[in-house]
Amino acid sequence: MLGQSQAIQAARAQLQRYAGCDVQVLIEGETGTGKELAAREIHYASTRREHPFVPVNCGAIPDSLIENELFGHGRGAFTDARSAQPGLIDHARGGTLFLDEVDSLSDKAQVTLLRFLQDNEYRPVGGGAARISDARIIAATNAGLEQQVACGRFRRDLHYRLNALYLRLPPLRERGEDVAELAAHFIQLVAARLHGPDKSWGGDAMQALLAYAWPGNVRELENVVLRAYMCTDGSVIGSAELLAAEPAFVDTASMPRHRVNEPDLGxxxxxxxxxxxxxxxxxxxxxxxxxxxxxxxxxxxxxxxxxxxxxxxxxxxxxxxxxxx
Structure with a gap:
């Protein structure tokens, strides 16, 4: 996780501390702030690093398959079950199961997950002996779970289970000059990926990047960098090329990103x-x-x-x- 801002350094320090404490972690942050990257940092800095990191998008699992996806099934559990298949909990044994968009779980799915978290015990679909999994659960959401609980859309008891340790990832607009470091990093990655020439940012373009609010955060910045690189024929990306890549910069290019109380701001x-x-x-x-x-x-x-x-x-x-x- 690149950046030297106080906000991202504090987040990295928390990730290192959480890596040494083997319990559930809840990561909250806006879309594009790097929640899966943070979960991977916890996993690979922990004693579980030699075991699997298994990511799953909770919003992509239908109700009818939630138990099968998580716990697997035995042979003959349903018509097409010709052989036993392990679930995600089994795949993550000894490692980490990352539940992205956990707020999108239905009521039934929340109950299913809560039962497992209570004692780490589960049964594959179709019966069989109860099994124990030591997979560590890291959950992430771009919606505040506390608010979802208050609105009646998420179970409070499940929230307590997932929220043993908590981390909020700062949005890019709170990370100051990290934008410049990330933009320089991404332009190098794009050149390497496309096997193209090296390019750099002009001063006017960088000023626009620093002034922009970045509602899509790091992911949006990465996409803008790619488009700006593709729109630039020369070796320097200026404000004209940046505007061609992302029209939203027309309102921000002339506005410096300073704190209100800085003396050089009129x-x-x-x-x-x-x-x-x-x-x-x-x-x-x-x-x-x-x-x-x-x-x-x-x-x-x-x-x-x-x-x-x-x-x-x-x-x-x-x-x-x-x-x-």
Whole structure:
């Protein structure tokens, strides 16, 4: 996990501490902040590093298959079960099972997982003797589970089980100059992947990168770097090439990313910065209250729905993570 900001260094320090404590971990962070990468850092820094790291997207498992996917099945358990098949819990034995988007689990799936976490005991579909797995569970979500519990969309007892250790990954907008280091790193990776010439960032383009709010975080930055590289014929990526790759930068290229109280920031720029920060924080809290429903949010804030939609678009706020599953 690249970066020298205080926020990412604190997160890395927590990851190292958690690697030495063999219990469940809950990782929360916005989309694209690197939750799976953080889970892998815990796994490979722990004594489990020689055993499997098994990632699974919880949102991709249908209710009818949840027990089969997690616990496997015995021969003859159902019509096409000609042989026994181990589940994800078996594959992760001795290692780590990473449950991404754990908030998307249905009520039935939550009960199934809770039963296993209570004593690490399970039975394959179709019966057979009970088995024990020592797989470590690391769960991740881009929606605050505490809020999901309060809204009745996630079981409180399961939340307690998963939340033995907790880590919040900082969004890219809280990581300051890490953007420059990551952008330089990704441009090298793109050149190597495409077997193309080395390219670098012009000063105006880098200023735009540092000013942008990055709603999609590190994953969005990686995609922007790829597109900017493809849009650049020369060896230096300027603001024109960056704008061709991502039109959203038209509103941020001229706005320095400083704290409001820095003396080199003029009054007008400081005022604009404060307004943008307030708007984004207000909109994020508003969407949490309205569970991602723009019409309900408009009523709560006394704003026209169309105007609210424009503000959400301006700040790159996706309503999907706030909606109930």
């Amino acid at each position: 009054f007008s720029a400081a005022k604009l910065h404060a307004i943008r920060t307030f708007e984004r924080d207000y909109l994020t809290h508003l969407m949490q209250q309205a569970c991602g429903n723009i019409s309900a949010a408009a009523r709560l804030s006394g704003t026209e729905r169309r105007q609210l939609g424009k503000l959400l678009l301006k700040h790159g706020i996706d309503t999907k993570p706030f909606r109930p599953h």
